[in-house]
Amino acid sequence: MIAGIIGGTGQMGRFFAGVFQTAGWETVVSGRRTELTNRDVAEMADLVLVSVPIRATAEVIREIAPLLSEDQVFCDLTSLKVEPVRAMLASRAEVIGLHPMFGPGVASLRGQTIVATPARCSQETLDTLLSVFREQGAEITISTPEDHDRMMAVIQGLTHFVTLAKAEAIRRTGTDIAESLHFTSPIYRIEMGLVGRILAQDAGLYGAILQMNPAVPEVLARFEEAVLALREIVESGDADRFQEFFAANAAHYASYLVSATEETDDLINHVVSGR
Amino acid sequence: MIAGIIGGTGQMGRFFAGVFQTAGWETVVSGRRTELTNRDVAEMADLVLVSVPIRATAEVIREIAPLLSEDQVFCDLTSLKVEPVRAMLASRAEVIGLHPMFGPGVASLRGQTIVATPARCSQETLDTLLSVFREQGAEITISTPEDHDRMMAVIQGLTHFVTLAKAEAIRRTGTDIAESLHFTSPIYRIEMGLVGRILAQDAGLYGAILQMNPAVPEVLARFEEAVLALREIVESGDADRFQEFFAANAAHYASYLVSATEETDDLINHVVSGR
Numbered sequence: 001m002i003a004g005i006i007g008g009t010g011q012m013g014r015f016f017a018g019v020f021q022t023a024g025w026e027t028v029v030s031g032r033r034t035e036l037t038n039r040d041v042a043e044m045a046d047l048v049l050v051s052v053p054i055r056a057t058a059e060v061i062r063e064i065a066p067l068l069s070e071d072q073v074f075c076d077l078t079s080l081k082v083e084p085v086r087a088m089l090a091s092r093a094e095v096i097g098l099h100p101m102f103g104p105g106v107a108s109l110r111g112q113t114i115v116a117t118p119a120r121c122s123q124e125t126l127d128t129l130l131s132v133f134r135e136q137g138a139e140i141t142i143s144t145p146e147d148h149d150r151m152m153a154v155i156q157g158l159t160h161f162v163t164l165a166k167a168e169a170i171r172r173t174g175t176d177i178a179e180s181l182h183f184t185s186p187i188y189r190i191e192m193g194l195v196g197r198i199l200a201q202d203a204g205l206y207g208a209i210l211q212m213n214p215a216v217p218e219v220l221a222r223f224e225e226a227v228l229a230l231r232e233i234v235e236s237g238d239a240d241r242f243q244e245f246f247a248a249n250a251a252h253y254a255s256y257l258v259s260a261t262e263e264t265d266d267l268i269n270h271v272v273s274g275r
Numbered sequence: 276m277i278a279g280i281i282g283g284t285g286q287m288g289r290f291f292a293g294v295f296q297t298a299g300w301e302t303v304v305s306g307r308r309t310e311l312t313n314r315d316v317a318e319m320a321d322l323v324l325v326s327v328p329i330r331a332t333a334e335v336i337r338e339i340a341p342l343l344s345e346d347q348v349f350c351d352l353t354s355l356k357v358e359p360v361r362a363m364l365a366s367r368a369e370v371i372g373l374h375p376m377f378g379p380g381v382a383s384l385r386g387q388t389i390v391a392t393p394a395r396c397s398q399e400t401l402d403t404l405l406s407v408f409r410e411q412g413a414e415i416t417i418s419t420p421e422d423h424d425r426m427m428a429v430i431q432g433l434t435h436f437v438t439l440a441k442a443e444a445i446r447r448t449g450t451d452i453a454e455s456l457h458f459t460s461p462i463y464r465i466e467m468g469l470v471g472r473i474l475a476q477d478a479g480l481y482g483a484i485l486q487m488n489p490a491v492p493e494v495l496a497r498f499e500e501a502v503l504a505l506r507e508i509v510e511s512g513d514a515d516r517f518q519e520f521f522a523a524n525a526a527h528y529a530s531y532l533v534s535a536t537e538e539t540d541d542l543i544n545h546v547v548s549g550r
Contacts, residue, residue, distance in 0.1 A: 055514070101460040105540070111547035115458055141457045148458070154450050155463045161505060162441055166433065167524045168501035173494055175429050177531050182416045183390055183423070185376040187469060188430045190542065194462060196535020199528050203521035210509045211517060219448055220506050226443035227502055230436065231495050234485045239330070242486060246478035249442045253474050256452050260471020263546075265380070267465065270545050271538075272386035 002026045004045025006038050006060060007052035011104035012077060016049060019109060023132040042067040047129065048093070050076040050084075054208035058087050065091035073125055079156060079209050081145035085119045094121035096129060097145055099152075103201075110137030117145045153215035158223060160198060160206050161216075167195045186268040277301045279320025281313050281335060282327035286379035287352055291324060294384060298407040317342040322404065323368070325351040325359075329483035333362050340366035348400055354431060354484050356392045356420035369396035371404060372420055374427075378476075385412030392420045428490035433498060435473060435481050436491075442470045461543040 003020040005013045008029030017027045030041040042048055042064040052060050057078050065088065068074055074093035076084045081097040088095040097117035106112060114133050118126050130140050143151070170177070181189065198206065210216055233241045250257070278295040280288045284306030292302045305316040317323055317339040327335050332353050340363065343349055349368040351359045356372040363370040372392035381387060389408050393401050405415050418426070445452070456464065473481065485491055508516045525532070 101458065106547075107544075113457075113459060143458070151450070151455055151458050154445060154448060155455055155458055155460065158441065158444065159463055159466050161509065162437055164521070164524065165498065165501040165505050166437055167528065168505060168520070169433065169494070169498035170429060171524060171527045172497040172501060173429060175426070177528060180426055180430055182388075183376065183418070183426050183430055184388060185430065187472075188434055189538070190465065191434050191469070192531075193535045193539040193542065194466070196528055196531045197462075197539040199521070199525040200532035200536045203518045203525075204514070206521065207514050207517035211512050211514065217510055219444070220509065222447040223440065223444035224502055224506060226440040226447060227499055230440050230443060231499060234436065234495065235492055237486050239479070239482050239486065242482035243478045245443070246439070246474070246481065249439065249446060250474040250478075252446045253442065253452060253471055256467075256471045257475035260468045261475045263464070264468040264472040267468065267542060267545065269382075270542065272381075 001047070002028060002045045004028045004030075004041035004048045006030050006041055006048065006050045006064065008041075008049075009034060010051060012100070013049075013051035015104040015106075016051060016077065016100075019136060020132065022136060025132070038064055039067060045072070047073040047075065049098075050074075050078075053204060054078045054080060054212060055204070057084050061087040062090070065093075067091075068093040070094070073121065073129065075129070079152060079205070080213055081115075081117045081143075081148040082214075083212075085117060085145045089119060094125050095119040096121050096126060097148075099148065108136060109133055111139075112137070113139045113141060115141045115143055115148055117143050117148050119145065149213055150215045152209070153213050153219045156209050157213055157216040158219050161210060161220060161223070163195055163198050164206070166191075167199060170195075186271045187264075189271060190267065276322070277303060277320045279303045279305075279316035279323045281305050281316055281323065281325045281339065283316075283324075284309060285326060287375070288324075288326035290379040290381075291326060291352065291375075294411060295407065297411060300407070313339055314342060320347070322348040322350065324373075325349075325353075328479060329353045329355060329487060330479070332359050336362040337365070340368075342366075343368040345369070348396065348404065350404070354427060354480070355488055356390075356418075356423040357489075358487075360392060360394045360420045364394060369400050370394040371396050371401060372423075374423065383411060384408055386414075387412070388414045388416060390416045390418055390423055392418050392423050394420065424488055425490045427484070428488050428494045431484050432488055432491040433494050436485060436495060436498065438470055438473050439481070441466075442474060445470075461546045462539075464546055465542065 003025045005017050007013045009031030020027050028041050028044050030036045030038045068091040070092045072093040074088045074095050075098050077098050078084050085097040099115040101113040278300045280292050282288045283304030295302050303316050303319050305311045305313045343366040345367045347368040349363045349370050350373050352373050353359050360372040374390040376388040508520055
């Protein structure tokens with residue numbers, strides 16, 4: 001079997017080339033500086049995997065879709081699924097959207113999650129592909145492109161938005177970060193680590209996740225409402241109203257509180273023991 | 276030396292009683308169900324440590340302040356320092372505010388931070404007290420009550436506010452948390468763990484930290500501005516404007532990005548390896 005990776009010279013492309021090689025597949029790769037073109041790869045490979053930045057994905061898919069036959073499998077790796085899957089369905093190939101929930105810096109697939117949105121494929125094709133990932137330790141979540149994008153508006157969109165807004169707010173207060181870390185609780189250290197981590201990465205990826213997912217504006221509207229409501233309660237000074245707000249959320253998340261506490265106890269012990 | 280802990284039957288009071296006992300001090304304790312009263316403890320102890328909920332602290336301090344002499348040391352453990360320290364200074368005792376940056380569930384002081392705000396004391400008294408904590412592994416940050424409270428408006432106030440607003444927003448979107456965790460990236464898992472963790476705890480503590488710190492409203496105003504500004508940029512769809520917003524923050528946090536990435540790589544590996 002041959003896996004053809006378009007954008008295969010980028011970090012994520014190289015990572016997945018390694019995954020298929022580990023599984024015993026041959027790989028062919030195209031990128032900006034390769035001799036092979038996207039067209040060459042599309043013609044040679046049994047499975048064509050598009051691994052280019054989100055904003056370039058639809059164009060690359062449209063370029064190669066007409067070249068693929070029904071004996072081939074067409075996949076992408078972007079953080080959104082509705083639009084890329086729709087574009088891939090214009091081909092005659094079997095279509096499976098993929099979203100690896102990790103960056104290319106991980107050591108292996110062990111313990112990592114990949115979301116798969118099979119759109120047009122046989123069970124056998126799906127099993128063959130997913131077994132490559134599962135045998136290297138990945139957990140697979142099956143979804144539809146629509147459910148995936150709605151969930152990512154919360155999991156990625158809201159999470160990244162909040163982290164960036166927090167960075168901006170702290171900057172606007174004029175707080176010295178290095179000084180603040182001398183006052184740190186382990187939780188603040190973790191939270192600030194997540195702020196620094198995102199800002200060390202590629203703005204283009206985060207911008208695309210926030211600006212291109214049609215489910216994001218709705219989630220941000222809910223967040224802004226929540227901020228306004230909670231700020232008003234805090235500034236009212238009314239302890240009972242704060243208690244009610246808190247209790248409503250404690251009840252909503254009730255089934256999750258024990259495992260969340262155990263997991264974060266473990267994280268905090270890990271942070272503290274490393275100091 | 277005798278440490279007298281007022282509110283010493285609560286979790287934090289018991290923890291600090293253990294700390295002083297480990298250091299070879301005698302301890303006496305008062306609480307709602309003890310035979311000894313707060314007055315008894317204030318009269319017996321060389322060091323009087325108030326360990327009661329924030330909202331009760333000023334009243335308890337006012338009750339015992341008149342009983343203390345200049346040969347005694349007066350401390351509290353609350354998350355705010357301006358008001359409790361001002362109240363303690365009404366006594367004749369030496370005064371040192373303390374803020375342990377951890378909860379009573381920790382195994383020991385090792386790797387934990389305590390902020391101390393010495394307000395009226397000799398260097399010898401301060402050294403004697405802090406050596407108790409340092410010898411058990413704590414890191415001490417010295418501050419003033421005013422600087423402490425301004426810093427805590429960011430470190431605790433903003434952090435808790437954002438976590439609670441995120442919980443409320445996710446609740447308002449109707450997202451199923453258990454389902455969302457099947458789509459999880461390690462970072463979302465950490466962030467949701469911090470949401471669940473706070474909601475498993477005492478609303479009164481978080482309400483007091485947010486509602487009683489006079490520096491909090493200013494920080495929340497900056498956060499609301501940041502949310503409105505970033506939301507507008509996201510919804511404009513303008514990739515360049517997003518890039519500018521991101522780059523301004525990446526530049527502000529530049530000196531922190533490498534260590535933040537290393538620390539969170541380590542956290543993520545820890546989360547992933549535990550799955």
